[in-house]
Amino acid sequence: MTEVFLDNSFIGTVQDPKSFVDRLISQRRMGKIASTLNVIYNEALNQVFIEMSKGRAVRPLLVVKDGKPLLTERHIQQLEKNEITWSDLVKQGVIEYLDATEEENALVAFYEGELTSEHTHLEISPMDIVGLCTSLVPLGNYNHSVRLMQGSKNQKHAIGFYVTNYFVRMDMDVNLMHYPQVPLVHTLTHEISNFEKHPAGQNVVVAVMSYDGYNMEDAIILNRGSVDRGLGRSSYYRPVSSEELRYSGGLIDEIGIPDKDVKGYRSERDYRFLEEDGIVFPEAKVAEGDVIIGKASPPRFLSSLDEYNLTSNQKREASTALKHGEEGIVDMILLTENEEGNKLVQVRLRDLKIPEIGDKFTSRHGQKGVIGMIVPEEDVPFSASGMKPDIIFSPHGIPTRMTVAHVLEALAGKVGAMSGRFIDGTIFASEKEADLRKELLSLGFREDGTEVMYSGTTGKQYKARIFIGNMYYLRLKHLVSNKMHSRARGPIQLLTRQPTEGRAKEGGLRLGEMEKDTFVAHGASLLLKERFDSDKLMVPVCENCGMVAIHDARKNKYYCNVCGENVEINTVEMSYAFKLILDEFKSFGVYPKLKLKGKY
Amino acid sequence: MEDLYAEYEEKLPQKLIEEIKTHVPSKISKTKLKAILEKVYLEYITGIAEPGECVGLVGAESIGEPGTQMTLNTFHFAGVSEMNVTTGLPRLIEILDGRAEISTKMMEIYLKKPYNQQPEQVKKLAESLKETLLKDITTSMSINLAETKLVIELDEKKLTDINVKPVQIAKVLEKNFKGYALKVDEASLIIKSKSKEEDISGIYKLKQKAKSVYIGGVKGIKQVLPVKRGDELIIITAGTNLKEILQLDFVDQNRVMSNDIFEIQEVLGIEAARQAVIKEVFKVIDAQGLNVDMRHIMLVADTMTMSGTVLGINRYGIVKEKPSVLARASFETPIKHIIQASITGEKDDLKSVIENVMLNQYVPIGTGLPGLITKIKKA
Known part of the structure; x- marks a missing residue:
């Protein structure tokens, strides 16, 4: 009695496993059951496994009988005349698909000349053993x-x-x-x-x-x-897009050359490529900082206080400009609307890339x-x-x-x-x-x-x-001009006052944990400090309470928010990141007290 | 000649002087010897770590960098396929983490002179070390439900192998199971409850317990394997029991080795544990064909053992012992340490590297260590 499993779950038993498997295979070749069904009899386990599950890798092979492939000259002639197709051959059982399990019991010949009576299959082409991409490699x-x-x-x-x-x-x-x-x-x-x-x-x-x-x-x-x-x-193409968003209160963005009184107005030079509709003209040679699509947004919040403020009705500048290091030629402009019916402007930039x-x-x-x-x-x-x-x-x-x-x-x-x-x-x-x-x-x-x-x-x-x-x-598409990056000074993050990260943001190259260790291992303490000076800060510290004090630059006076003016306040140098963590300690109720001491 | 050596006795370690004495030809002129000693002294002082040199970090890099080249999972087969030993990176992590339970415990037992030659004799000794449980010498254990009794059939061949009689086993079982009656019938033992109540679950539990009743050998020794090492035979075991093995009279106490660092610490003390850490780490690195200076490993072992017990290099071990709050907080679980520090009012003296990097101050190492002291005249 041999157990039969369908997709690894037990479905029953058979008396004669070999003839059962043979019958299944011949039925499949006759096209009576699915061509993607695979079956194998494992003699060591005395179990029959039938595979029908999705996602198996199967591959086509020519069926061989008595040392001769079922594919005949007639088939080939018919194929050439377009009388039959691949699927006809599969239906006729000339070609069948094997998966990894059924391959175990198959003896596949590589070339037709190698066929013996023991072979069960013949490779359609020796090329079959590699995939599509790999077969593009010559020789x-x-x-x-x-x-x-x-x-x-x-x-x-x-x-x-x-x-x-x-x-x-x-x-x-x-x-x-x-x-x-x-x-x-x-x-x-x-x-x-x-x-x-x-x-x-x-x-x-x-x-x-x-x-x-x-x-x-x-x-x-x-x-x-x-x-x-x-x-x-080669040419490099990249789209830039902007849309007129709708805001509550019937307000809407406006694509056009922004008025001079909008909040955040750039210089007139930056808008020089814009036509009356606020969009660049085709074939304009644009570079870093140039506005591609001019746009003005309505004021962000309308609070009661702003009503008395003259500047409250000022629109905000919301143009799309080229970021750091970007350049190109305007190739095509597309005016359309998005799913919500808002005006959408897309500009395609083109850049000539000569090998360098x-x-x-x-x-x-x-x-x-x-x-x-x-x-x-x-x-x-x-x-x-x-x-x-x-x-x-x-x-x-x-x-x-x-x-x-x-x-x-x-x-x-x-x-x-x-x-x-x-x-x-x-x-x-x-x-x-x-x-x-x-x-x-x-x-x-x-x-x-x-x-x-x-x-x-x-x-x-x-x-x-x-x-x-x-x-x-x-x-290959890895072009230096899209990757090259360096920085000596530049933008910093708002929270930590440390340099920004990444090429697009003109970021710094991080001197990480392990790189720091190499400086320490060489004993280059002063050099290490210099490398980490990017967020250095002079902080006035109250000697009485050990908290960060305040320097009033206008009166040139130091005072402590806790202890007042008549305390000793000294200025120390520390990283802004550390000052930040001191503030974070305070925010969850831990009192970080600094005790100052002369170094020597 | 001797006075020349005496002159250098203070400058050079004793061992180096001894070495020079053995290597220098006996007839050598005083000037030549002086030149040699001076050259050795020069080499010696250039080899010494300078004040302010960051030995810990250099050590960490020196072990860590070759560590990246180590094969991930390697097992070393000690002769038989059943006895494999964890080596490579997993073993290194295990040692440096200071794990109490290691994955493959192993011993190398050297034997005293007359015992370590004949293979037959060594094999017999090895077998006597192996821990034998009741289940190892039985052919079957069955519960007679009708009479609620446990019938244990002993394997007579195995009994003769370890030279034990069924009666002896019965005595051991009697000691273990009080309240049960025992009957010996040739090679089978019958255990029955003395109380009148018939308790089937009780007899079932008894069967489970009986399986692991200790019969003989050394507890903890799971497998034994006699191996030729040089011109003598030694026994390699899977599982360790240093304490009991050391008490056996045929064992060479000076050379017995266990790979369980915690066991060594318990039996032989912390200095032995330090030596064991060095030896085990070096064994792993050496087996991978890597070359790490012994002194780096010694420093690690010193760090792990300086508190008196073996501590791992992790947040439960040596990092916990760091005096600086900020240093501890910068390594895993920061909030725990900051809150604990605020409760107890801890003070951070900013004396080590990490805190000073955080504050962007000079790191007290290398060029950051010395300061310039001048007296400022008050005008």
């Missing part, structure tokens, strides 16, 4: 598995051509490449996914060599000439790096035929990472570029290296892809031959 089977994964991950950050209707969209934080190209070395997935309609990189000439040390630690060297001709050029030192690039093999130097074209090394590389890649990136496909792609790309065709780099089904080498030789190059090259600065021939080839390089 992936030559790579170390870790690099393969990193390579597929990096592609998701590539700047490309993400949609074709980008010019009417208001997406947040978008990059668009100006001259994207289809890869010379492509895979089947590129074809299936219409990659030529949304490419995400460019074919460049890569030389593997060092260049004055500017490409050490994974950095890459770019050719100034290539950059000037548009290599890696610090921008991130990668090949499709996890070989990412930032630009270390952009070399003037005349200084770039050149080959005997006068070919200059667009990118110089450091050879130190290869041995430890074992990204063989990176090297092979350059070789294959060279063949593709010289013979004028695309090279198939589909994983496990790519063109053979030996054939590529032969073709390269017939094209008049050395078969190993190296060439004699000359220094761009001296014109002398390099002693070593340089490996040079064509690769598909991706520009």
Whole structure:
């Protein structure tokens, strides 16, 4: 008697588990029960498990009977003529889906030639063992598995051509490449996914060599000439929006150029880009501090006291201006209304991003790096035929990472570029290296892809031959201009009087707990104090009660709120954060008494 | 020659001088020896921590940084798969937290000279150490519901192994269960209540209790394993009982080791516990192939044991002992400490690092330690 479990709950018993499982499977292949049902007989436990639950990963395989796949030439012909589809094959039981449990009892052949009578399934394509993104890596089977994964991950950050209707969209934080190209070395997935309609990189000439040390630690060297001709050029789009909010009492925001008497009026210069409707004009070049959408809000509170106040009816300035470090060109303006029917103005800013030192690039093999130097074209090394590389890649990136496909792609790309065709780099089904080498030789190059090259600065021939080839390089969306940040002085937080945090707020870089420890460990006590002086404060302290006293700067008099004027009050230096915690102690009823003492 | 050594006796520690004496060739000129001594002295004073050097923090960083490289969960198998020992980061945390209950208690028992050679003999001794409970030597324990009695079937083979007779076991049980009548029938024991009342739940409880009745061996020793260490055989045990093991005459009292620091503190005192902390911490760091100077670990052990009992490096241990309210409050549970301080009217002298960082004052360490004292002439 064998127990049967459906989704891990007991449903009954069967006498003959093997024929029961066989019958279930054959029923599934006939299409009589769901194709997503999986069943397995565990002989060691003597239990049958049926799986129907949601969220299992299943994958399709060709069913094999007596060493022959059920998929015949006829099926393929029908598929080509569009007479049948995938789901027909599933219904006919030619293809079935296996999950992790049923895979345990399956013997799957990788290639058709490997089939024996013991095999139960055949892989539809060897490419199936990798996912969609990973199969975009050409020649992936030559790579170390870790690099393969990193390579597929990096592609998701590539700047490309993400949609074709980008010019009417208001997406947040978008990059668009100006001259994207289809890869010379492509895979089947590129074809299936219409990659030529949304490419995400460019074919460049890569030389593997060092260049004055500017490409050490994974950095890459770019050719100034290539950059000037548009290599890696992209635009960055960002929307700015503002709406007319409604307030109680029928009051409403007003989008327009604010009057000069509004509360918080900026300078006239800041509003210079606004047209009569209070919105910037298209193609205006705006920078930090410039108002994009002018707006005035009604006064915040109408209390009884304000009625006698002349300023009470003053409107407040509520314009949207560019924050610290932001700049761009107004690309598109959209006037609409939101769900509540309020007027909504959206302005799309565009910013040209030319590759600069610090921008991130990668090949499709996890070989990412930032630009270390952009070399003037005349200084770039050149080959005997006068070919200059667009990118110089450091050879130190290869041995430890074992990204063989990176090297092979350059070789294959060279063949593709010289013979004028695309090279198939589909994983496990790519063109053979030996054939590529032969073709390269017939094209008049050395078969190993190296060439004699000359220094761009001296014109002398390099002693070593340089490996040079064509690769598909991706520009990643991590651009320095969006990340670079520094501060010497700037805004502080209201509560603690310490510097603000974060790039957007022009914040400081925190010297944290562990960094503090390094100062202490070196005994650099005075330096440490200086680093923490950002919120230092001179505090008058009453010697009588030990509380913070008051300094009346107008009369230049010190007095204590508790003890009056005739007490000794001394000024001490402390951090504002500590003064704050003293106040917090007081607020929950603890009396923090300061006792002053001469230090020496 | 001797007077030259005597000259340096005050400058150098005794041990260094001894070392120089053994390494220097006997025939050496006075000037050469003087030069050597001077060089050693120079090296020695440059090695000494300077006044105001932050030894605690340097120690913490020196142990903490390699600690980040440690493998998270590692078990060391002491020969058999059943006997694994917690090592690596979990063990380090366990030691430094000053936990009373450690996850894998272990002993290394060295034996005295004649006992530590023959494998057979050592194995027998090892077996005698193992704690035996009644359930370990029974084949079955059943309750006869009709007559409300407990029938215990003893395993005769195991009885001969540990050299115990059923009658002896009966005596032990009689001592443990007063109010019950015991009958020995060859290899089976029958226990019945003396009172007339038939109490089934009582007999059931009796069965549970009987399972863990102590028969022989050393309490707490769960497993034993004879292991070859150098040219002798030692016994490694799972579970510890330092106090009783030390009383056995075949045990080499000077070399027996337990990894339970609290047990060592109880049996041998606080100095031994300090040494145990050093040894255990060093063992963990060494096993990971990391290199930490012994003096950092010694400082940690000193800090943990200086109060007279082993304290952990956490808010219940050494942090609780800190004199400064602000320092304690800055480390976990601040409100508790501030309220306690306000009730008792505690005073903070601002003498250590954290308080002065909070106040943005000079930290009394390194360059912040010395002050300049001048007399100001009053005009």
